[in-house]
Amino acid sequence: MSVQAPASGAIPTALDPALLLRIHLTMVRIRQFEQRAIELFMAGELPGFLHSCLGQEAVPAGVCAALREDDYITSTHRGHGHVIAKGLSFDRMMAELYGRTTGYCKGKGGSMHIADFSQGVLGANGIVGAGIPIATGAALSAQMRRSGQVVVAFFGDGATSQGAFHEAANLAAVWNLPVVYVCENNLYAVSTPVSRQMRVNSVAQRAAAYGFPGVTVDGNDPLAVYEAARAAVERARSGGGPTLLECRTYRWMGHYIGDPATYRPAEEVAWWKERDPLALFERKLIETDICSQEEIQRVHEQVRAELEAAIEFARQSPAPAPEDALTDLPQ
Amino acid sequence: MSVQAPASGAIPTALDPALLLRIHLTMVRIRQFEQRAIELFMAGELPGFLHSCLGQEAVPAGVCAALREDDYITSTHRGHGHVIAKGLSFDRMMAELYGRTTGYCKGKGGSMHIADFSQGVLGANGIVGAGIPIATGAALSAQMRRSGQVVVAFFGDGATSQGAFHEAANLAAVWNLPVVYVCENNLYAVSTPVSRQMRVNSVAQRAAAYGFPGVTVDGNDPLAVYEAARAAVERARSGGGPTLLECRTYRWMGHYIGDPATYRPAEEVAWWKERDPLALFERKLIETDICSQEEIQRVHEQVRAELEAAIEFARQSPAPAPEDALTDLPQ
Amino acid sequence: MSQLYYRQAIRDALREEMRRDERVFLLGLDIGRFGGTYKATQGLWEEFGDERVRDTPLSEAAIAGAAVGAAMTGMRPVAEIMYMDFITIALDQIANQAAKLTYMSGGQARIPVVFRTQEGAGRSSAAQHAQSLEAWVTHIPGLKVVLPAIPYDAKGLLKTAIRDDGPVVFIEHKLLYGVKGEVPDEEYLIPFGQARIVREGADVTIVALSRMVLKALDAAEELAREGISVEVIDPRTVVPLDLETILASVHKTGRLIVTHEGYTRCGVGAEIATQVVEHSMHALKRPPRRVCGRNVPIPFAPVMENYVIPQAADLVNAVRELMS
Amino acid sequence: MSQLYYRQAIRDALREEMRRDERVFLLGLDIGRFGGTYKATQGLWEEFGDERVRDTPLSEAAIAGAAVGAAMTGMRPVAEIMYMDFITIALDQIANQAAKLTYMSGGQARIPVVFRTQEGAGRSSAAQHAQSLEAWVTHIPGLKVVLPAIPYDAKGLLKTAIRDDGPVVFIEHKLLYGVKGEVPDEEYLIPFGQARIVREGADVTIVALSRMVLKALDAAEELAREGISVEVIDPRTVVPLDLETILASVHKTGRLIVTHEGYTRCGVGAEIATQVVEHSMHALKRPPRRVCGRNVPIPFAPVMENYVIPQAADLVNAVRELMS
Numbered sequence A, B: 001m002s003v004q005a006p007a008s009g010a011i012p013t014a015l016d017p018a019l020l021l022r023i024h025l026t027m028v029r030i031r032q033f034e035q036r037a038i039e040l041f042m043a044g045e046l047p048g049f050l051h052s053c054l055g056q057e058a059v060p061a062g063v064c065a066a067l068r069e070d071d072y073i074t075s076t077h078r079g080h081g082h083v084i085a086k087g088l089s090f091d092r093m094m095a096e097l098y099g100r101t102t103g104y105c106k107g108k109g110g111s112m113h114i115a116d117f118s119q120g121v122l123g124a125n126g127i128v129g130a131g132i133p134i135a136t137g138a139a140l141s142a143q144m145r146r147s148g149q150v151v152v153a154f155f156g157d158g159a160t161s162q163g164a165f166h167e168a169a170n171l172a173a174v175w176n177l178p179v180v181y182v183c184e185n186n187l188y189a190v191s192t193p194v195s196r197q198m199r200v201n202s203v204a205q206r207a208a209a210y211g212f213p214g215v216t217v218d219g220n221d222p223l224a225v226y227e228a229a230r231a232a233v234e235r236a237r238s239g240g241g242p243t244l245l246e247c248r249t250y251r252w253m254g255h256y257i258g259d260p261a262t263y264r265p266a267e268e269v270a271w272w273k274e275r276d277p278l279a280l281f282e283r284k285l286i287e288t289d290i291c292s293q294e295e296i297q298r299v300h301e302q303v304r305a306e307l308e309a310a311i312e313f314a315r316q317s318p319a320p321a322p323e324d325a326l327t328d329l330p331q
Numbered sequence C, D: 001m002s003q004l005y006y007r008q009a010i011r012d013a014l015r016e017e018m019r020r021d022e023r024v025f026l027l028g029l030d031i032g033r034f035g036g037t038y039k040a041t042q043g044l045w046e047e048f049g050d051e052r053v054r055d056t057p058l059s060e061a062a063i064a065g066a067a068v069g070a071a072m073t074g075m076r077p078v079a080e081i082m083y084m085d086f087i088t089i090a091l092d093q094i095a096n097q098a099a100k101l102t103y104m105s106g107g108q109a110r111i112p113v114v115f116r117t118q119e120g121a122g123r124s125s126a127a128q129h130a131q132s133l134e135a136w137v138t139h140i141p142g143l144k145v146v147l148p149a150i151p152y153d154a155k156g157l158l159k160t161a162i163r164d165d166g167p168v169v170f171i172e173h174k175l176l177y178g179v180k181g182e183v184p185d186e187e188y189l190i191p192f193g194q195a196r197i198v199r200e201g202a203d204v205t206i207v208a209l210s211r212m213v214l215k216a217l218d219a220a221e222e223l224a225r226e227g228i229s230v231e232v233i234d235p236r237t238v239v240p241l242d243l244e245t246i247l248a249s250v251h252k253t254g255r256l257i258v259t260h261e262g263y264t265r266c267g268v269g270a271e272i273a274t275q276v277v278e279h280s281m282h283a284l285k286r287p288p289r290r291v292c293g294r295n296v297p298i299p300f301a302p303v304m305e306n307y308v309i310p311q312a313a314d315l316v317n318a319v320r321e322l323m324s
Ligand SMILES: Cc1ncc(C[n+]2csc(CCOP(=O)(O)OP(=O)(O)O)c2C)c(N)n1
Pocket: A077, A078, A126, A127, A128, A129, A155, A156, A157, A158, A159, A160, A184, A186, A188, A189, A190, A255, D029, D058, D060, D082, D086, D089
């Protein structure tokens, strides 16, 4: 698969500046959360594993900007960006990463399982592809309850090789469910490049097997993502059924923090880092006079303050007692 | 999905008459085997279940005519036709249906699990779709051993909704394996019409998700099947990779013997029965002067004699001892 | 009281719960107009239509997963896995998702889903259509596991399963569908975790699962004629397990047999026997016995099939040995 | 003799068998250039190339199924399921196909396939990356099940597994890869079905699986200081199981503890305890004890994770109780 350049171009004037700033804020929040999480992890403060979505911020930011608050998402092992974009707060996320009782999952889930049902986050998932049938079922539920909700399943390129993807996408097609399948194609599943995962040139092509639209967009351009997601979400909400939305992007870090990612050519990494979705978007915002460099600076500072407070919150939060492990089974 | 009329037309003159007669013989053998099996089953002579492929004879006959003896197939719950076409003999098949020690599986497998590794029959399978990854692995083996063998996976329309189909087809694409995926689209999975199994108009379309060709042919025309299979097998053997070959056909009986199949409109059944693949082919053979009505008659009689002998063989064969159940585990 | 077939009891439970609660719906293969492979959903599609009795494509992973997603978001699905052998395909959603999401989310997820399935040998269905795999789901924390043996239990337990707020694996038996039994006309529920003493006795305790309950009764009948008094206990739910009732019986009889069709090795029988021994080894006059499925795949030919799954005669022999 | 890491012992076994027999090849996720998640295949891709060290798409069902098909037709694949938790996705091919095809075909199919996988908690990987699911595969007739605890066993048993003509599930432990041990320089094989007496003792028998062998040794060491003598037995293969060695030990000590990380309920511990009781209840001075994984999903936070899987201290306590 050839690596494509992100579409450039000006910001469509029709877009509400408030929306643009919201998307920007989300991207900053994801960026900073991920950077600090890496630091904390490397400092040995966080147990377990960390899968960073640095470099992929535009996808969740663009997609979730097209969602209602009561819409649902399912997420993945690389899920911090998704849940931040869906509205989760730093403090309880950080507390979860620290394994504290104040975390979203009381320290039972950790980085890979953050969930907040009150915000429509049905859970990150450690089994690649497993969120896809779950999202499909939530869409069935929305359809049956006539709630007007839409569901987004986030997943990676690798996940499309799973049987679960196939079965769920087909089911959604047959039942015309209000679901958007968002594939973050970051060109690798761990060390395996897409060219060794599939023989088609785009993930979007796979939609042909199910009879619903498949769309590929520049996943480093939050507005391209937003526009495509908005169209797909509208389609879903109005009874038009599922869409497969492929967002081409790149993870800056290794598969997990600690993976040196020597399987990727240095030039490829450099090429993508130059196309930093946040920097590009900020340049656009300034060029289009949506906001100034200072205002952007201020956003970064606000987010930083919030994040440091969240880290403090997490550090100060109580660790679970060993026996807490015995609670929270079904009923 | 719309029901399509089988392509009619004359027999391509380029085809070797011996090949045509071989295909015809295979179809007669399948037809008669299935008819007698139904009778024996209804008479209470055969334990278990019976999934009849009456009406679908042209597919295995056409496909297997394109195979070498050392090529492999995997089969399904509706597998008698496949294994007859691959060369298995009536006597040991019947003995297996009777659950006798002389059966292909010594009475351990039954109708749904007939296998003969010496003839390349890697087994019928009771799990819908499960033969597809196995066939794919056999193709990998053939490729690695540079044996020049090709593998055919037979399966139904319903099986294409299984994750196993998706995962295996994708793997075969990536590794360019010598495998032909033959879907017998008989328009139903048990009671569920294809329109409620998928939203695409043809199974062949699903190949687009993998990047190899998908072809739809009239599955009631053994020569259309043969030609398409030959092309796909040649492609596979010469390193061209997999093909998905969809053969549109119809099962005359219910899903299993005993299923009244009330879920199918009577006109639909009648329409298809008129397109009896065997009768149509025999008419063509006569019209094209490949053989006479009498010669055809003689084939039927020969097959009948062979079949009655096989039934006798099965009836006379010893039943297993209870403790035989304890043998034949791996090593 | 009416005399109903087991399959009718299942159907009535589904119907009553669907009438009572519109969030309850069914999905699975051929459960609609076709009425299910063993006709346990017959008539429901006619009453509730396509929306609530949903035929699916042939996709067990998606059936289970869609049920999980729907359950998490306000519905109460009853998903059918046609044969328990096919649970292999759905197991990620059942064991890694349904069973764990509540816990992993720190108690947030409520997943009121029932996975109905059917097990058992005896129909010459061979190795991939006759397994009794309750041990697999029993092993996984977070799943409740129910195996009704009679129409009365089938109805009362299925209604409880549907009202339960967590995932339940509800395992029917293919050779029980055509068995009749008394079912009250008025509504009733059977709580999980309460064993049924099917027959009282003093000499040997047989703990039997699913269809083995019937065979245990046959064995007890025969043994009674020899003057041996057998107590037959049906746990009905193996998670939660009513160990107390079993222990009380063992304290009385001093002899334990556990019987199920599932493979002996690492089967539920090992668990029950171990729990009994852990608590009451001193009460056992003889070591416990397992009369369970042999450790081979299930063969096609009836003579072999009958040999690998336990029969009443096997129970009779085991009891006699324990008494000797 | 060399001191090798467990991961090196695995890799050496693979390398030697691949050199010896060109039909042996590997397939799985990221096993090639990446060297495997726990680096157990590092260096093999460099030596054997893309063809024999095959990175696959993320498709566990196809990985397992392709291995079965290749094994049936003359190859000897070693398929890797990256975490045992993901076996859910491959289980149809492992339990319904690999395990049964030989039997269902009346003995025709020869399926020399090894499913390598890795289990165990202790790395805060949470509920879907830390399970020890050996009970599932132990339950299914037709599969051999191997759990090496030390580098020596890992190498010798993996070589035996690769040469075995039937399907073998070979279960490593994620926290053992970095443990060192003695491995002979010359070739050796370890037959299946022979337990290893890891430490001799007179008072209590601990049968320990996988990483629990190490914790059992720690416990034995501590207890020795109190004058309690513990015998530690590692079955190494649970199918086939060397019951004789276990029984001999129990006859000597009269006290049995079984320990593994897998969930207690319906775990392998229940099977081993039951077999011991069936054969030798009279030899037991006290009921057998299970010190196994608690019946909850595995939590993320270390303090809870350490609580749900057994620790050496839990074994020490259990032994003290048995001795009191
Ligand atoms: C079923 C399953 N198989 C394998 C893994 C191990 N694993 C975790 S993430 C990952 C790669 C996922 O690739 P992709 O879907 O492209 O997502 P990305 O990591 O690139 O965001 C793998 C193989 C898993 N968690 N689940």
